[in-house]
Amino acid sequence: MQKLQTLDYVIFFIYFIIVASYGYWIYQRKKSKQTSSTEFFLAEGALTWWAIGSSLIASNISAEQFIGASGNGFSMGLAIATYEWMAAATLLVVAIFFMPIYLKNHIFTMPQFLTKRYNNTVSMIMAIFWLLLYIVVNLTSILYLGALAITTISGIDFTACMWGLALFAVIITVGGMRVIGYTDVIQVFFLVLGGLATTYLALNLVSEQFGTQGVGRGFSLMLENIPDHFQMIFHKGEPYYMQLPGLSVLIGGMWIVNLNYWGCNQYITQRALGADLKTAREGILFAAFLKLLMPIIVILPGIAAYMLYQKGLFQQEMMKGGELSPDNAYPVLLNLLPSGLKGLSFAALTAAVVASLAGKANSISTIFTLDIYKKYINPNADERHQVRTGRIVVVVSMVAAILISPYLGIDKKGGFQFIQEMTGLVSPGVFAAFVMGFFWKKTNSTAALIAIIGGFVMAVTMQYVTPDIPFIDRMGIVFLICVALMIVVSLARPSTKGLEIDASMFKTSQTFAVGASVVVAILIFLYAYFW
Numbered sequence: 001m002q003k004l005q006t007l008d009y010v011i012f013f014i015y016f017i018i019v020a021s022y023g024y025w026i027y028q029r030k031k032s033k034q035t036s037s038t039e040f041f042l043a044e045g046a047l048t049w050w051a052i053g054s055s056l057i058a059s060n061i062s063a064e065q066f067i068g069a070s071g072n073g074f075s076m077g078l079a080i081a082t083y084e085w086m087a088a089a090t091l092l093v094v095a096i097f098f099m100p101i102y103l104k105n106h107i108f109t110m111p112q113f114l115t116k117r118y119n120n121t122v123s124m125i126m127a128i129f130w131l132l133l134y135i136v137v138n139l140t141s142i143l144y145l146g147a148l149a150i151t152t153i154s155g156i157d158f159t160a161c162m163w164g165l166a167l168f169a170v171i172i173t174v175g176g177m178r179v180i181g182y183t184d185v186i187q188v189f190f191l192v193l194g195g196l197a198t199t200y201l202a203l204n205l206v207s208e209q210f211g212t213q214g215v216g217r218g219f220s221l222m223l224e225n226i227p228d229h230f231q232m233i234f235h236k237g238e239p240y241y242m243q244l245p246g247l248s249v250l251i252g253g254m255w256i257v258n259l260n261y262w263g264c265n266q267y268i269t270q271r272a273l274g275a276d277l278k279t280a281r282e283g284i285l286f287a288a289f290l291k292l293l294m295p296i297i298v299i300l301p302g303i304a305a306y307m308l309y310q311k312g313l314f315q316q317e318m319m320k321g322g323e324l325s326p327d328n329a330y331p332v333l334l335n336l337l338p339s340g341l342k343g344l345s346f347a348a349l350t351a352a353v354v355a356s357l358a359g360k361a362n363s364i365s366t367i368f369t370l371d372i373y374k375k376y377i378n379p380n381a382d383e384r385h386q387v388r389t390g391r392i393v394v395v396v397s398m399v400a401a402i403l404i405s406p407y408l409g410i411d412k413k414g415g416f417q418f419i420q421e422m423t424g425l426v427s428p429g430v431f432a433a434f435v436m437g438f439f440w441k442k443t444n445s446t447a448a449l450i451a452i453i454g455g456f457v458m459a460v461t462m463q464y465v466t467p468d469i470p471f472i473d474r475m476g477i478v479f480l481i482c483v484a485l486m487i488v489v490s491l492a493r494p495s496t497k498g499l500e501i502d503a504s505m506f507k508t509s510q511t512f513a514v515g516a517s518v519v520v521a522i523l524i525f526l527y528a529y530f531w
Contacts, residue, residue, distance in 0.1 A: 008343030015347035052283025054188040055271045057290045059359030065298045071326035073302025076240040077229030081295035082249040088291040090258035095284040098263040100505035110266045111371035117437040118445035127371045137422045140405035146353030152331040166398045169357035187351040194348020195297030202304035232530045245470035253476035260431040266363040305329035365390040429455015432482035441498030447486035455482045
């Protein structure tokens, strides 16, 4: 397979210069405000709706989607798109119900919510929990998979790729959330454009194998020849039921995965917490529309690669260690792109990885600085000192992720599945603590601790005791047990420490209501058509 040519490197260099120059311009434009911790960590009041929406998607889409979800598209088909499409529905719930609660109560970090609603003990435990999760699971897997993909495409040394990605991300991150938010707009542009180029090539290749031409014809041929790869709902006994168990993806544990990720996750909510409610909602709605588009970019190429593999192509390229490796699907397709387009797709993949790294590192920095350093280590730290500490944490966390990532077995598990299952151990209890804290005033701090710690212990235990139950269903079971325990414990000693909530907070503008209705209508159509 051909590696990158001179034209590809030129296009990639242009992408790098555009992102770095634009980020530097944004930084210099508001340099006087960089001593403010709220400006550095949250870009308070600075991000527009389109910047918020773009940043949400840029932070979310990374190597685990391009490589992992595309690999799942190769093996199981369109069903893996449920992570993307159900996320669109979840974003609407977060915009309508979660964001007004955060903004009305002046909450800027997730540990701050836990302090305000429960107590410092709950907050501190979760702050440490999140830092470990973000560094050991998320940051490491993004770096490792990103470097793996880039070295496969470019031939550049794997370790050099890891350090290069980390350095690029640090350059963006140390400028603060304003720089991250606005450079993410460019990252999403390259991500979408480069991703569509790969999809276009893949569908054209399919049509050419049948002696025809055209993207539409390629898609039709896949529908006709591999209908099992366009099935959204698996039934018990089918090969991939354990990963996506039937209706649980619509009415069960998938909601816990998504609501915890999109609504109770510093890494994600941070993008909207510095805005007013109208701007935050519009940005989240924009992200929901972008989410509907993502399967075209990250899953269809994998399905096309499967179709081509069935026709006898890529027999050697899809093998790794003597076995078929679905995660090779996307890199294999990228290597078929003509010079120039390959550089654009290479830039898209890099953009996805760097944007996710920058967002994750900023969240690690925010939680450590505001919820641990400022509260417990140096309460007298001024704004400038907090910003400097945040920047140091960005660098330290990135180096730590590089050093530990080769020892976690990410490549053996599969990046996408590794992240889903690891976060799935934490999600049920944490989400129970959040949702009960939001909407039931009697929930007390003891109940929250039981849910967070007990939920994690239950999830780990069930993983080994009941391996025959799909992990999404295990999440649903653990969540329900946590809620039941929280109700019992809270009724014994009801809390009076509720948040400021009134019904008017949940009313939306007419524009948002229309946009949300369109998203829901598209989702209903997609699931009905591909059921």
